[in-house]
Amino acid sequence: MDPLTRPHTPESAHSWWSDRNPLGPTISIHAAAKPLMRIMYHEQVRTFIKKNRSAELSRATMDVCFSYLAFKYISSATKLMILKELATRAKGEKDARIMVQAIVLQWQLIVKFLDSSDPQVRLYTCSILGTLASYYDSTTWALGICPRIVSLLSDEDMEVRDSALHAIVQLSETPDGAQAVRDTKIWEYFPVNLDSSNSQIRGYICTILVNLSNYQVENLPKLDSSDQDIDARRRAIYALSKISYWSEGAWAAHKATEYVAELLESSDTEIRTWTCQTLGNMTLHGVTSATQLGFELCTKIVSLLRDDDKRVRDSAIMALSKINRSSGGADTVAHITILKELTEHLNSSDPGLRQFTCSVLGNLAVSQYACFAKLNYEPCVRIARLLKDRDVEARGSAVHALLMMSYWREVAQIVGAQVVKYLPELLSSSNAVTLGSMCEIIGNLVLHTSTSVLDAELCVRVVSLMSHENWGVRRRAVHAVATISRSRQGAEMVRGTTIWAESVNSHAVYWENLAVRESASLILLGSKSYMRIVFLLRDNDIQVQRCAVYALSKMSHWPDAAQAMAETKAVQHIPSLLSSSDADTRRWTCEMVGNLASNGSLNTSEELSTTVVSLLSDDDKDVRKSALYALARIADSANGAQAIRETSIREYFPGLLKTPNPGVRRLACNLLAKLVTRDITSPGIIPNFVEWKLHECLQIVPLLSDKDIRVQRQAINILSTLSSQPHGAQVVIDAGALEYVPGLLSSSDAETRRLTCEMLAYVVDHKFKLDGKLCARVVVQLGDEDEEVRLGAILVLSKITRCRDGARTVGDTKIIEYVPNLLDSNNSRSLICETLGNLALYQALPYLTKSHQIQIPTRLREDNNTRESIDLREWILREVGKL
Structure with missing residues (x-):
């Protein structure tokens, strides 16, 4: 008997009357019975599930489950229990197939549970439908459940979203399911899920993309021209254009590239459009490139630029722009056939096509400018004409292309005269990008031709742009003026303009861009101009003061400019500038101090050094780095190093050496190395840095494994210098520096290996012993490819073998294998002879093979002038005689 069936209840006259004629207050017996019914049915279902759990799932069992799910008096908790059980059962293939047979007829009932207010009900319903999708493929079924499941990707419950994604993965693995998923709004959910921090979600999305792409690619090879097949291909390539938008999808759809050539020749405009879109996306994500596509296919895409349909032309432009930037793109576009075609498009009536063509040819000029000579530089001339194009975008693209081309002398000479004709109008543009590009073009034209291309009016306009409100325009205008002023004629032209004189006398903010190139700037500025800039250091406007300091910091890089600054007494302002409340002012003042010291234009005092050292604790990291740079430059001179030694700089090194910034660590090591070296090389001064304590040395030793090779070198240099003194060598060994030696000797950097041998x-030298493994590692360096490293290793071994224990330790290594080759070198022969002599003296010479017995004496006879060689040769000959 089915659980929901019950025995027939006989009618009763008493019951009939009492039910229809209540007297007084009563309660509804049905209202009281409904909760009881839900409890009873829940217990029935629990018992039923428990009873059948060990038995195989049958169609009858499924019918009972459906009867409960469809009954309105069954509670949500009871239905959840049933769905949970079915989800568990669906994991087994046999039970899943039974469920499919039942659910196919009742799928609409199951789908309704996807709208349940209970997230657990939605969760298990997704799980069931997703699992069963692997066993049943039907268009009706897929179309019915796909939209509902896809909508759950925006569910507020994370577990429901995950379950929905898993279900879509299962659905998309069948042709009908993939088609149904493709026709939903699944595309809207890709971006957020591909960026998810959850790797499982990203994996699900990638699998869906792969499944969708596989079934769409299968529709591409259909060669029949019937409307039905064309429509199938159109829908397939459209889907692939969507899928390939994301990197994961582009790689999933990579097989589509096999059919691109045929699709580009399709008579259907939409197929041509979406094929170009797909190809552009795949190229963007690195799935394919111009090299892989080949010249013929690229030529077909170029031919689509003449297509009658604008959408096809736009898509072809997009694809070509991506291909042009891919591997081999420049070489492909530079082919004379494609170059001719693109040149013709510069005269197109379509402004978008003119803009694109300028962009492609401009990019081509970066690496393949010589290709323009094949067409007698016609592309460059036509682009120059587009400087007067009515379309703003096309004109801007032409300006950019000419900028790229003007870096090359040949092109600059060809288009120079034509470009100059349009300069007055272009230099009056309100577009900052155009103004900046034109300034740079002018600089390039002057550099490759002469200042004769400019007249006074144009020169005035360029100089005026040095005070433009846009920083980029100001910087490029300064570049143009600096280039013009490299010749005396150009400098006189600039200085002769009224606006230049006014600018120099004013508080113009363009000084911040005067990063002067070479000492030709003196021709332009003159000593009076320097005095005016120095005068701005006292300005009350903090911005003007900052700009003046920046300008001087850049100028001080050049010796002539540094000397001119010293003569204008700019150094008098340094103490107050270092104490400025503006971080940029402090930073650039430190840079100026470093440059002046480097050029010998600054007499460093202890007071100035103390001020700069105090900036090592500045709140601004850039100020701290610039202060360190200044101190490193100051320490290059004896007086400067002495001034720094008198400060409290020693207490800053532990923190500086631990900073995560490799540039700061490098500068700190550089400065410390100079100070340690100064302690040793300057007689008469009280040692300060060479007498380092163990805890201080422990700050340096970890830098031997620093990721920055330059920091490694500096650290080795410091420890090597410390090791030159007995106390320093002991501290270096106690700090564990020798533990890093094997790794340093294995470094790919020859300088690192050489410095390690030196240490x-x-x-x-100070009688410290090296163990056998370390000695053997040094011996290996005798075969190093770098001669300086080999000489360093021989020097170490020659010193080790000066005592009996050291000689025996070296004698136990494979040193004898390297001896013949070392004796061939004039540079290493003396040291290797000394080493072998020491080994012979202490009877630690390794056993000589017959080959060694012949080779070594033969090579020694070639160097009779060396006393050690004669003694060693005689000793070896005696030893050979004993064998």
């Missing part, structure tokens, strides 16, 4: 030589 070991100092350590051994």
